[in-house]
Amino acid sequence: MSSTWGNKIRFSIFGESHGPAIGGVLDGLPPGMELDMDFIQQQMDRRKPGQDRFSTKRKETDQVEILSGFFEGKTTGTPLAFIIRNEDNRSRDYAALKSKMRPGHADWTGHLRYQGYNDYRGGGHFSGRITAPFVFYGAVAKQYLLENYGIQIVSRIASIGNVEDEVLDHLSADPLELLKKLKNQPFPVMEEAAGTSMKQVIDDARNQQDSVGGVVECMGFHIPAGVGSPFFDSLESTISHLIFSVPATKAALKGSQANDVFYYDEEGRMQAKTNHNGGIQGGISNGLPLVFRVAFKPTPSISKEQETVDIENKENVALSIQGRHDPCIVPRALPVVESCMAIALLEELVI
Amino acid sequence: MSSTWGNKIRFSIFGESHGPAIGGVLDGLPPGMELDMDFIQQQMDRRKPGQDRFSTKRKETDQVEILSGFFEGKTTGTPLAFIIRNEDNRSRDYAALKSKMRPGHADWTGHLRYQGYNDYRGGGHFSGRITAPFVFYGAVAKQYLLENYGIQIVSRIASIGNVEDEVLDHLSADPLELLKKLKNQPFPVMEEAAGTSMKQVIDDARNQQDSVGGVVECMGFHIPAGVGSPFFDSLESTISHLIFSVPATKAALKGSQANDVFYYDEEGRMQAKTNHNGGIQGGISNGLPLVFRVAFKPTPSISKEQETVDIENKENVALSIQGRHDPCIVPRALPVVESCMAIALLEELVI
Amino acid sequence: MSSTWGNKIRFSIFGESHGPAIGGVLDGLPPGMELDMDFIQQQMDRRKPGQDRFSTKRKETDQVEILSGFFEGKTTGTPLAFIIRNEDNRSRDYAALKSKMRPGHADWTGHLRYQGYNDYRGGGHFSGRITAPFVFYGAVAKQYLLENYGIQIVSRIASIGNVEDEVLDHLSADPLELLKKLKNQPFPVMEEAAGTSMKQVIDDARNQQDSVGGVVECMGFHIPAGVGSPFFDSLESTISHLIFSVPATKAALKGSQANDVFYYDEEGRMQAKTNHNGGIQGGISNGLPLVFRVAFKPTPSISKEQETVDIENKENVALSIQGRHDPCIVPRALPVVESCMAIALLEELVI
């Protein structure tokens, strides 16, 4: 419903893969922030296409032009608008695809959602290209979080296909070491051998005219305790809200990793052979059953003795939680989970 | 930041486990909707405590009192406020826990977030009890979705501990059959034998003064295609936003299912032995590394020939996608994932 | 569209004049605030009906019951929900009015807006009674503003009918003197003689089975400079947004002060004899021309020499603004004013 995110800082994005420009507006940035334009461009470069054999050959410089809210090298506190011109959009590649729905893409759901008026070239507004404004804002956010709180954010490739990187102990990890090790790799993994195997998996996929998925692990260090809220803006809620807006994130909500095959049956009705995407493509329902799974942790209240802290006396204590508690919350959770689906759908469908 | 969710219908919730009442306000319901109060109470009863040996012994009738927005049996279109009085809150059980932080609970993060002023009894506003208003609204939503779109929402216990229910083929499943089979079971599974084993796992946990987690699978049928948006309100984004507000949903974002042990070290600083909750408890950061994993599906654009539909000619066609595409999107996705974490944190932490 | 106001603190109101209760939810109050319940009740009493011969005889104690977010005398930081039970609602008075549209009331616009399902008794959700939750929240806000910033807010009756209170010099006024003088008057004016005349005007109106309007002047002292924003949340914008939600505020947007007479013409179409309400009743369009007037101040840029301050050198200077400026902005303002009307209507009417 909305291409705007956030309350204290409102982030509005726009653009299509093959339109004149993509960009965003950041409303609510603090005044007087000296933007590190080198750092920002460096982050843009990590995402931009055409860098090596593992990415698309589309060439974009992804140069950011700031139009407002920035004066004498510092943010003014008024809305900061920025644009990135599209340069290498070969629209002719897509003319043939206007009516042929690419499996696994949002072509069909986008066509329905926008009543056939969406810019279909290169996925239009659904394109992964629209994540460039995320990275611009992400770079500004990283700079602020580091300067004001010492927060470090780092990520690695945890797996490609079935090849996994080594397990990391996040509690004992030194974020500066991690950053140093990972940030200069074009293919950031902890274990070099794992990286080599992963690249082989990608090469194999390409040689078979296929593609392959994987998992990213993201870690944040030195985040102050006490940030977030119980309802509805839990930290998990807000992070996952953003994550599931990123094209190609495999909904942890669904089961598999491959394209669904749609076809017309003998009576001319569109049907599907599979439901790998759990009923959602490009963030939009595709008419198949909407399926997701929610894991519930064991009830934390147990009568078994546990170690913990007493914050008044500032001492370590043993605790056996008395009183009445569920040994398993799952059976009672069903109507709650169903309610989440029903509420989210009602918000979209109420007339 | 906000206990209000939704735009077209704003849902505001309130209440603490041991306060006088919990409830909510629904602003934007269509006027003239005849609420099926029996169905609503039946849904409330599915969630309410004290029903069998698998749940807490707290007894609540969970009777809903509607205070406004409801006139002569129908919604008026003005805000509908409802409350549920708390009846069986034995606050004395909790006096001892004021300063002893229960592991795996939001006691400590809540204490920090609300500067020590939160109602700690029974988890206060973090209590699973606050999901009762979800279920009230969920029942209203289900009624509307069924009456206006024929949408059926049904869920089952997919696993408890390591015991899994049978695999379901959602494409061929008949929702009415599913509903009939599942809705009258207090312990809804497809396969009776699996249910028996699951109950045994729960009994074992309780006998060991422990608890156990599991997975719920939720399915929606007859959802019209074309519902949702690419940014930022993808259908996955809005469902997951709500799901991660439900206490005890194991963040699909983190790794394990058990309580973290905090302790004071020799110099009186609080430390943790584990980071099973990935740095978030009750939706709030606990000061440990914030860790989550995001799966990316294989790039859907592949040059290999695939079957698909041509929506203009309404025919089945073979498609080999030419042009330039990434064989694997994962390496370029890292800065985007990091940006999501940075943006979500900045929204909380900007001064 | 929305019964929720505010971002940092979300205020949700609900209730009907003759329903079981009215109330609100305050989400985002700081934790640890010790609410002064005596002060709050005293403010509620200033607004409540049945106090003297100048107000309705409906008797309400307007006792506030807090349901959540308040623990051991202090706010918890979680949503604070409060209700006020309706006690003296004689619904039989209103049965006869179900289909007879009271002139000047929102009976007809409410009927249309809510498709005939609104609770029509006593104006339902449009009743002035719904301002009681405003006053509760206002009292909490006043307490916070005084304790944290020393802000004093005081108001007086500036006129009733054509009788005006004396002119006040706000720059030299002492807010504590003003408060002392005004707060203990049931009929707060500066000049006693003016008050006596005003009361006579009201008595005359009542004796003629009529009513009379007037003007309130509200003053805030010790408000820090630098609060507000240029777009769209100018301090005038947010105050006027709230003010125009209060039933019976005469839209400064329209021209007169009396009821409009609707009638059926010979062909059974509803027509109006007057358009005193400028096309809006109860916040909702009534189908008559929507008319408002906007005053523009003289362009502040003038080349005539003016006195002002130089904030760098901290000195008083004379200033003659050179450059290019409009001697009168009004002619160019027309399309902007029209745009405001068009934008506000589109937000409501877009399909």
Added chain:
Amino acid sequence: MSSTWGNKIRFSIFGESHGPAIGGVLDGLPPGMELDMDFIQQQMDRRKPGQDRFSTKRKETDQVEILSGFFEGKTTGTPLAFIIRNEDNRSRDYAALKSKMRPGHADWTGHLRYQGYNDYRGGGHFSGRITAPFVFYGAVAKQYLLENYGIQIVSRIASIGNVEDEVLDHLSADPLELLKKLKNQPFPVMEEAAGTSMKQVIDDARNQQDSVGGVVECMGFHIPAGVGSPFFDSLESTISHLIFSVPATKAALKGSQANDVFYYDEEGRMQAKTNHNGGIQGGISNGLPLVFRVAFKPTPSISKEQETVDIENKENVALSIQGRHDPCIVPRALPVVESCMAIALLEELVI
């Protein structure tokens, strides 16, 4: 707090008078709308500077460049971003004004609000130039409202200084006649003689190196009845919210029309000689008493017999409202009005 307005359609604006460009993002426009670019440019031209002797000599073509959300001449339904390059910004004119606060402008309040980092040239983000994006969106809105509802919006100059145009009977006015008469006038008034006198008033002001204000009357015809809401989004609330964001609208909230003179007193404290702006400049508090007046209409419930309609029997009836009602609501309204001020301030000032 926010440069974004609207829910169903979010309008985000950005830009400074002397920055590279100003513009906006429109998120939520319906797909498939064929924008009438000639009509849009014609509306832009009505507002643009440099047209005749009554406006500033700054020359801007105000050509709109659409960057996204627009494909093959139609809206796509995805965010439509547009920019207007600034061309004739002579920044040198403003260098001298960096520290000298122009009376009546937002120079000082903007300096405080943005901690000295705002772009001060030409008023920066406070400039009337930022209304160009309003007019672009207004033109799109007018086109939609006319095509879908037959709504006509027209305005005129109602007064300049003390010279008033003739009184208009809005009920009997023919909107097409009005439009025809007014839309081709560069100086739109009903009565030619009044227009001539008004122009003389402007010429006189300019000759005296001064400026003059006035009043715009805006009229909307064929607006369907039933549009708007009681709380908080009354139609008056949303229109006034936008109107008071327009620079130079004289707050109907305050009393006079001239610049306030600030000075440093002998002890170096900034003081004011007058409070003509009622404590608000550029939407931001200036530290002087915040003063506004609110008119209340006579209580519409009167026992005197009135004519009205019975919508059930569809007949004209006489009505004498029995029951209990206030002969004058003003004395009870004081705490409500104060609450509006307190609530608006708390939203800004809560920590």
